[in-house]
Amino acid sequence: MTTVPLIVDSAWLYERLDDPNLRLLDATTFLSIPNKDGETPSLWSGQDAFNEEHIPGAVFADMLNNFSDRNAPFPMTIPSREQFVEEIEKLGVGEDTYVVIYDRGALANADVIASYWASRLRWQLKYEGFDNVAILDGGLVKWKLDGYPTTTEKTSYPRGKFNFSRRPKLVVNKEQVREAIDNDSVVLINSLSPADFYGETNTYPRKGHIPTSKNVFFGSLSNPETRLLWDDEKLTEIFSKTGALDSDKSVITYCGGGIAATWTALILNKLGQENVAIYDGSMNEWAADPSCPLVTGKE
Incomplete structure (x- = not known):
């Protein structure tokens, strides 16, 4: 196998x-x-x-x-x-x-x-x-x-038997993110563009980012010339600045709707950080709730 x-x-x-x-x-x-x-x-x-x-x-x-x-x-x-x-x-x-x-x-x-x-x-x-x-x-x-073929032909596989167990700790909710803001052992990673992160756009109901979160734009993790991920050395350099690769830290990634955050989480897993969870609601949920704090600017 x-x-x-x-x-x-x-x-x-x-x-x-x-x-x-x-x-x-x-x-x-x-x-x-x-x-x-x-x-x-x-x-x-x-x-x-x-x-x-x-x-x-x-x-x-x-x-x-x-x-x-x-x-x-x-x-x-x-x-x-x-x-x-x-x-x-x-x-x-x-x-x-x-x-x-x-x-x-x-x-x-x-x-x-x-x-x-x-x-x-x-x-x-x-x-x-x-x-x-x-x-x-x-x-x-x-x-x-790379010169490999594509097709329009339809195919199918025999039905699978999915006998595996859910891992609840890999997804977090809004209240768990609230708790993480003041928890030094948790690194919050915002996967959106710097403009969204700093509150320079109106993409979501309210501007800005979750307090204490660090910005690693999902689109910065690949080489635009090769269209492949950067090598591990460069990726490590990017994430080391956030503390997300520290062995004593856990990580929560978020974005707009929990999609780009999974790309960031994938790269963290690739670099050896397995203690990563996704905030599935992300900014769609957080920015819609006036009680959830947001900060703007580069300070």
Whole structure:
């Protein structure tokens, strides 16, 4: 049985496309950035894009419709255990399988390099107890740049048996974040852009960031020339400034809606920091509650 690294490249995946234990999942979802402050971002499924082109052997994981709670007050909220297991088994994931996930990139209208839809599904799998999962570095864009094929052919896997146990500590709620603000043993990481972090935009109901949190923009973790993650030395340099890699610290990552935060968490895991949780509600929830403190500016 193959045990996969957290990150794989196109060549690694291509060599294994015919492996019967592989479950290759396309998690593409599209998020548009508003052109002006105050506009509402658009979010839509990547199903049509998948039908037009995908890596051979891949099946589509509909993050918007199947792997989120559509009745929750905020978009892309983690679904119930029952919903997740039902949907992931349909995609063939279970015992004696390993998973590789990719997407088409972070945003529909910006050239930001991060496979955070793939990392979101990877985090949900980890949360539900499944560890043997990798992310394709550079996603579909890099796969094509490397000269590997795509297809429109449909495929499917035998239904999986997902007999794994949820890890509740990998996700935190608003009250746990409140407690973390004044806890020196917890590092809060904001994964949004510096402009969002410092309160220079109107992306959320209120401006700014959670007090004591540090900013590591998710889009800064890859090399724009190669479209691959920076090497571990550079990534370590980035995160060392925040204290997030200290062995005596735990980490909570957040962003706008708990998506980009999973990309940051993935890199922290890659660098050896396993004590990482996601604030699933993130700024969508925090900024909507006037009782939750926010600070702006660079001080």
